Amino acid sequence: MSAPLHKARPAGPGRALPDTQQGMRRRNLSRVMHTVSAEGPLSRAAVASRIGLTRAAVSTLVDELIRSGLLEELGPERPGRVGRPGSALAVSGRGPAGIGAEIGVDHLAVCAVDLRGRVRSRAVRHVANRDRSPGPVLGELTELTERVVAEVEAEGLWPAGLAVAVPGLVARDARTVVRAPNLGWLDTDLGDLLPAGLPLTVANEANFGALAELWLGEGTPRDFLHVSAEIGIGAAVVVDGRLLHGNRGFAGELGHVPVRPDGPECACGGRGCLEQYAGEEAVLRAAGLEPGEDRVGLLAGRAEQGDPDVRRALEDAGTALGIALTGAVNLLDPESVVLGGALSGLAPWLLPSLRSELARRTAGPACPVSVSPLGPEGPLLGAAHSVVRGVLDDPAAVAERA
Amino acid sequence: MSAPLHKARPAGPGRALPDTQQGMRRRNLSRVMHTVSAEGPLSRAAVASRIGLTRAAVSTLVDELIRSGLLEELGPERPGRVGRPGSALAVSGRGPAGIGAEIGVDHLAVCAVDLRGRVRSRAVRHVANRDRSPGPVLGELTELTERVVAEVEAEGLWPAGLAVAVPGLVARDARTVVRAPNLGWLDTDLGDLLPAGLPLTVANEANFGALAELWLGEGTPRDFLHVSAEIGIGAAVVVDGRLLHGNRGFAGELGHVPVRPDGPECACGGRGCLEQYAGEEAVLRAAGLEPGEDRVGLLAGRAEQGDPDVRRALEDAGTALGIALTGAVNLLDPESVVLGGALSGLAPWLLPSLRSELARRTAGPACPVSVSPLGPEGPLLGAAHSVVRGVLDDPAAVAERA
CATH class of the missing domain: 1.10.10.10 (Winged helix-like DNA-binding domain superfamily/Winged helix DNA-binding domain)
Structure with missing residues (x-):
């Protein structure tokens, strides 16, 4: 899988x-x-x-x-x-189904997708997972998963595998969360805490978001950079239709690209990292707001109303994104950059300064920047579809297990 | 090929x-x-x-x-x-040979490598190619190529293809030099100006340098970033033993990653690009020296003698490289960074500040940085070996042509 x-x-x-x-x-x-x-x-x-x-x-x-x-x-x-x-x-609309799950800082979600790509069942729970230990979180996720699996089994489908999107770095074993700072998890093997018997793949949410874009987006190119953000800022690099993982599985850490080398200190040990300018909490701070639960909703609402502090904070975040993306575009030469995840909801206020920064730093035509139509749904759908793609990629393996 | x-x-x-x-x-x-x-x-x-x-x-x-x-x-x-x-x-030590060629700002070189990887013939000419039109440069290169081909033919080998390393951006057709600022070439199709009848591949010198590292280096990992410099600074990204090309073939433009976003203007349209701090001419300027022919030799000689201005200029260049590489390492998570090409000759004075900058900006162990043992020979050897690898990758195609 x-x-x-x-x-x-x-x-x-x-x-x-x-x-x-x-x-x-x-x-x-x-x-x-x-x-x-x-x-x-x-x-x-x-x-x-x-x-x-x-x-x-x-x-x-x-x-x-x-x-x-x-x-x-x-x-x-x-x-x-x-x-x-x-x-x-x-x-078949009744054969194997891909089960996707997402562990967010503020929610848990599970869905099942059949081989035809239709979502057949879905369950979401809003819950504050920050600094909550893995056991109870994964216990709740298991409950949701079992509910979704029971629903699709009643329709004659069977689960071919479970893929879990997490807001953190995942080791190449595709089971171990090495570091998820906003959950407070370190070196956590999810394999032992999730339903046994289902082949499991754990990956960073930006990676699953990028795959959803690749598989479900209209006209998504095969070489692109997918940028997403919750509290941290992650990116996924897709080359020739495949994710770039990196040596440890940590590729795509756009949030820690230095934007202003003498800027504020960052938890990573660096200074002036992109996250210090364009992460949700940095933007809230710059706008003089308190971090709460629906951070993107709060920022989008204020920006919509024309709040000058929020608009300026988002404009500055766009500029910082433009500087970091100039470096990324120079290194990777992608066909496009796609803003996904929570960032997509703030795109109207981030994009103008982001695009102009990228354009003025680039010789020739600047790399196009678009907004994901999947938005915050991307990681969950990407997870479920990754299981479905696994079935298409090696149907013999699944048939043996059926 | x-x-x-x-x-x-x-x-x-x-x-x-x-x-x-x-x-x-x-x-x-x-x-x-x-x-x-x-x-x-x-x-x-x-x-x-x-x-x-x-x-x-x-x-x-x-x-x-x-x-x-x-x-x-x-x-x-x-x-x-x-x-x-x-x-x-x-x-076979008598079958096909790979012909590699290099167009440098200060020299032309051609070599032939047999299937066993031995260099069987080599020709170098020191010549100032800056702002010289492509016709005469490629005429001289053709002369050298013909001399090398005649030499190996006399030993019972036959040329299986010609690969040419250039200091510039090459289109995905692997023939057209889109931009080689230090030669002054724009949109130049080398295919019409080089010996007919030999399958031709043109690529950026950093790319061939990286392939040489991959194929000939001792214990080179399969995921690494190869940084090389002449006047410009180029990089090649190797992922899973393959070069990352990018959408237009322009991946690896490390020289235009912003290091200090409000720094000096760069010819690319940006500001504070790495090349403004660590390119050969920028370093010469910072050290108060005039750019001449053997720029690396001049800098290395003065640094060796302990010239404080040169040492400081190289230390600052190392710091700038460290900042740009922090971004690259965060995005790509390579197993190592290798300094090759002309940069390798200045490594003793660049490395300390480069490494400490990278270490202080990275959580956990910093990405190791090493110096290429092939040094300035890398691109030429990589070019010739790319033809040899082409024979190993599809011997049937070569046999049909033989």
């Missing part, structure tokens, strides 16, 4: 895996699933022509996927087309 | 290529070449066990590679080993 998130290092020359018939079959099963998922309903003949295999070869693969409950036959294609009608294939 | 440098985008679901017998054969030919290259001499049986195919399957592949002149049989393995002696296989 962790395939799309945690790219295995390719075996080096000496340890290269052989290219076997068995491996070829698995990859072709995946090609059939991805093709039907992206373009279905499709006849067997249409699938064969899309992926360049013979109709006979495709039929064998399709039969196997139908037996495993991953594909369905919808019956003869609707009339009006030329030639003998074939039976149209679609990905 | 361009495979290792310009990763083709993977075909999307709808356009996925089928996994055919023919493709499997090509990949297995590559696995045999890589295995023998990395671990040879090896018997057929040893190759079979390394890559997990049957001995019969490996023998068919090996025979094909011997016929194409890419592998050689060295005769029976030396005695003293257990079992029936097999004939040891090695990559």
